[in-house]
Amino acid sequence: MLVEKEDLGLSLSLSSSDALCPLQSNLMPPATLPPEQRLMLMGGIDVNRAPMEEWEVEDDAGGSSPNSSVSNASAGGKRGFGVAGVFVVGGEVVEGEQECSRGGSDEEDGEGARKKLRLSKEQSAVLEESFKEHNTLNPKQKLALAKQLNLRPRQVEVWFQNRRARTKLKQTEVDCEFLKRCCENLTEENRRLQKEVQELRALKLSPHFYMHMTPPTTLTMCPSCERVTPPPPAVAGEKRLIARPINAAAGVAPPWASLPLRPSFLDAPPQRH
DNA sequence: GGGCTTACATGATTTACTTCA
DNA sequence: CGTGAAGTAAATCATGTAAGC
Numbered sequence: 001m002l003v004e005k006e007d008l009g010l011s012l013s014l015s016s017s018d019a020l021c022p023l024q025s026n027l028m029p030p031a032t033l034p035p036e037q038r039l040m041l042m043g044g045i046d047v048n049r050a051p052m053e054e055w056e057v058e059d060d061a062g063g064s065s066p067n068s069s070v071s072n073a074s075a076g077g078k079r080g081f082g083v084a085g086v087f088v089v090g091g092e093v094v095e096g097e098q099e100c101s102r103g104g105s106d107e108e109d110g111e112g113a114r115k116k117l118r119l120s121k122e123q124s125a126v127l128e129e130s131f132k133e134h135n136t137l138n139p140k141q142k143l144a145l146a147k148q149l150n151l152r153p154r155q156v157e158v159w160f161q162n163r164r165a166r167t168k169l170k171q172t173e174v175d176c177e178f179l180k181r182c183c184e185n186l187t188e189e190n191r192r193l194q195k196e197v198q199e200l201r202a203l204k205l206s207p208h209f210y211m212h213m214t215p216p217t218t219l220t221m222c223p224s225c226e227r228v229t230p231p232p233p234a235v236a237g238e239k240r241l242i243a244r245p246i247n248a249a250a251g252v253a254p255p256w257a258s259l260p261l262r263p264s265f266l267d268a269p270p271q272r273h
Numbered sequence: 274g275g276g277c278t279t280a281c282a283t284g285a286t287t288t289a290c291t292t293c294a
Numbered sequence: 295c296g297t298g299a300a301g302t303a304a305a306t307c308a309t310g311t312a313a314g315c
Binding site for chain 2: 297298299300301302303304305306307308309310311312313314315
Binding site: 117118119154155158159161162166 | 282283284285286
């Protein structure tokens, strides 16, 4: 869904703008407005509305690890949880309680099958904002957010897990693109330098080479950057071999010049809490 | 216009691992 | 040091939606 890509700023396609701004991929603004179509489909109704009592009880420990399955939605079969409220089923608004279970389970096909929960625009926006502030949640924050959004803490937790995973995936693609471009530029640079070496060798074999060569004393090298400062401008008509900074010839930019800002792999690894 | 297929987005689950008390 | 709980990443599944035919 194209529009929802924008919602999360998580388009996995590597558009040129993505490649140019890799470090901002995590900071994409949340979508201000999802499509009207979606709004119509959702009917402006929060399909995930769940009674507060459910999660307030089930998340008593403040944590809901996927492995502590007794406390989460996977209890009782592969997945199953009741959601009371208003639902959109087959395009119709249905009111009441919906038994939510894995669609693939044997006993749940047909009308009783769980509709996939979709977070509302507002819920997604709040989660996005929260994710921008901190991409992990402590139990307190999780509970507060769940309460604010009328979701179960487990849903908030899952949302953050998925968001982290997909952000990382996106960043990995950006990093990959960065390295690819780096490789391409270095290959090009290598090709250019080899050509230059060939030309110099050809010149060296030429009998006039030393006559046209600038005395080495006119070249000064910066000790820090190891670049050679060119001598004063040549007299008009005079041809000289001039040492110059790499890539200064032919207006060739250095390999890194056209690359985006620091990719994520140059940053320090994230600290675990 | 409706049905079918396909691709994609995304919520949810499972498993393995790490950290910490 | 061994153990269990908690948290997370990674892989994967399942479902809803849009687009193309």
